Amino acid sequence: xxxxxxxxxxxxxxxxxxxxxxxxxxxxxxxxxxxxxxxxxxxxxxxxxxxxxxxxxxxxxxxxxxxxxxxxxxxxxxxxxxxxxxxxxxxxxxxxxxxxxxxxxxxxxxxxxxxxxxxxxxxxxxxxxxxxxxxxxxxxxxxxxxxxxxxxxxxxxxxxxxxxxxxxxxxxxxxxxxxxxxxxxxxxxxxxxxxxxxxxxxxxxxxxxxxxxxxxxxxxxxxxxxxxxxxxxxxxxxxxxxxxxxxxxxxxxxxxxxxxxxxxxxxxxxxxxxxxxxxxxxxxxxxxxxxxxxxxxxxxxxxxxxxxxxxxxxxxxxxxxxxxxxxxxxxxxxxxxxxxxxxxxxxxxxxxxxxxxxxxxxxxxxxxxxxxxxxxxxxxxxxxxxxxxxxxxxxxxxxxxxxxxxxxxxxxxxxxxxxxxxxxxxxxxxxxxxxxxxxxxxxxxxxxxxxxxxxxxxxxxxxx
Ligand code: 9MR
Numbered sequence: 001x002x003x004x005x006x007x008x009x010x011x012x013x014x015x016x017x018x019x020x021x022x023x024x025x026x027x028x029x030x031x032x033x034x035x036x037x038x039x040x041x042x043x044x045x046x047x048x049x050x051x052x053x054x055x056x057x058x059x060x061x062x063x064x065x066x067x068x069x070x071x072x073x074x075x076x077x078x079x080x081x082x083x084x085x086x087x088x089x090x091x092x093x094x095x096x097x098x099x100x101x102x103x104x105x106x107x108x109x110x111x112x113x114x115x116x117x118x119x120x121x122x123x124x125x126x127x128x129x130x131x132x133x134x135x136x137x138x139x140x141x142x143x144x145x146x147x148x149x150x151x152x153x154x155x156x157x158x159x160x161x162x163x164x165x166x167x168x169x170x171x172x173x174x175x176x177x178x179x180x181x182x183x184x185x186x187x188x189x190x191x192x193x194x195x196x197x198x199x200x201x202x203x204x205x206x207x208x209x210x211x212x213x214x215x216x217x218x219x220x221x222x223x224x225x226x227x228x229x230x231x232x233x234x235x236x237x238x239x240x241x242x243x244x245x246x247x248x249x250x251x252x253x254x255x256x257x258x259x260x261x262x263x264x265x266x267x268x269x270x271x272x273x274x275x276x277x278x279x280x281x282x283x284x285x286x287x288x289x290x291x292x293x294x295x296x297x298x299x300x301x302x303x304x305x306x307x308x309x310x311x312x313x314x315x316x317x318x319x320x321x322x323x324x325x326x327x328x329x330x331x332x333x334x335x336x337x338x339x340x341x342x343x344x345x346x347x348x349x350x351x352x353x354x355x356x357x358x359x360x361x362x363x364x365x366x367x368x369x370x371x372x373x374x375x376x377x378x379x380x381x382x383x384x385x386x387x388x389x390x391x392x393x394x395x396x397x398x399x400x401x402x403x404x405x406x407x408x409x410x411x412x413x414x415x416x417x418x419x420x421x422x423x424x425x426x427x428x429x430x431x432x433x434x435x436x437x438x439x440x441x442x443x444x445x446x447x448x449x450x451x452x453x454x455x456x457x458x459x460x461x462x463x464x
Pocket of ligand 1: 078
């Protein structure tokens with residue numbers, strides 16, 4: 001006989017289950033709402049941005065991340081500089097800068113304009129002219145009126161003056177200072193205000209991140225500009241850090257003293273380089289540096305945001321300038337998030353990490369190497385066989401004894417530093433089940449002997 005209680009019980013159960021699901025949905029959704037770097041920064045009233053450069057904008061895998069909500073601000077690395085915008089006197093060219101601005105607009109990102117005046121990347125007509133002070137002042141005013149005028153209303157801020165100081169706090173001896181004394185700074189700021197009254201006007205420099213002679217000089221400059229009523233809205237702390245030189249002294253205290261002068265502060269070009277190869281200790285220090293910078297900014301209410309100087313090692317300026325150094329950014333050269341570094345930034349911004357996990361060591365891995373040699377060059381074929389547990393991402397390292405020089409590699413990202421060769425997985429062969437194999441290859445040139453390497457590591461583990 002059917003019990004009259006049964007249908008009621010079923011209904012109650014169904015209701016409770018529905019309620020439970022609804023509650024679960026409510027609990028789960030907010031936790032995943034703010035998880036990217038810019039979402040997290042935004043939740044604290046800041047932005048998180050990246051530099052970019054025009055040649056990179058045709059790399060669709062790269063732009064997919066650049067345009068994602070990891071980033072709320074974009075700085076053009078080169079295309080708004082003087083050599084790009086006024087290559088011949090009075091002839092202005094905005095194609096590169098416009099492309100970056102259009103990218104930012106399409107992805108709902110603000111733009112940090114960079115830079116109206118610098119000692120570097122000046123066109124030949126400007127550096128080779130023998131200008132009087134009056135001529136150079138009018139050249140400067142005309143440049144800023146045009147460039148800042150062209151981008152009026154389209155940029156959040158301008159780095160009006162870039163890198164005016166030497167490391168000891170004296171003024172940099174350059175075209176501007178040598179011809180105009182310190183007046184060029186006020187001239188540039190006033191011209192920028194006139195051209196775009198709503199853009200935040202910054203002075204930007206490196207090695208001013210912590211307390212010291214150079215940041216004292218910047219502090220005194222900003223204080224005196226303020227006292228004279230010269231328009232100045234912010235100071236940019238570039239943040240080009242290196243783990244081998246130590247972390248800047250009292251960064252938060254330093255940012256705060258500038259904020260107390262009545263200006264915004266921003267971290268504008270952050271990267272943290274190291275001497276290669278990377279190892280776990282160096283990466284831990286690097287992650288701590290990123291954490292420290294984020295925390296220093298968050299500790300200062302007028303710190304408006306943080307920009308990294310491009311987001312991926314693929315397009316970092318570091319290896320080209322500091323030989324043997326690199327791995328400075330939170331995404332690797334394959335555009336994969338580095339778990340420790342990305343995770344540190346994300347966590348410091350109040351998130352839950354989210355960079356994935358470090359690939360485990362490939363315990364029990366095997367590597368087979370062969371070379372097809374034609375006397376002055378060869379094709380190397382390397383087969384990696386994974387060990388006893390699956391890996392998601394791998395880095396193969398080995399060294400040559402002679403002068404073998406990489407010309408082109410495939411099926412992975414190949415790089416060479418001196419005798420050391422590094423290969424990281426391509427997007428399609430990073431996941432290897434226990435015992436699974438994958439092959440990569442590359443062409444090399446050489447003279448003299450071509451001895452085959454015998455020692456290989458995968459993810460830091462020596463393979464047989
Ligand atoms: O990232 C820029 C790189 O592509 C250029 O070759 C270099 C030329 O000087 O400038 C780089 O950006 C610099 C920035 O404009 C100012 N601060 C230092 C940056 C790294 O050199």
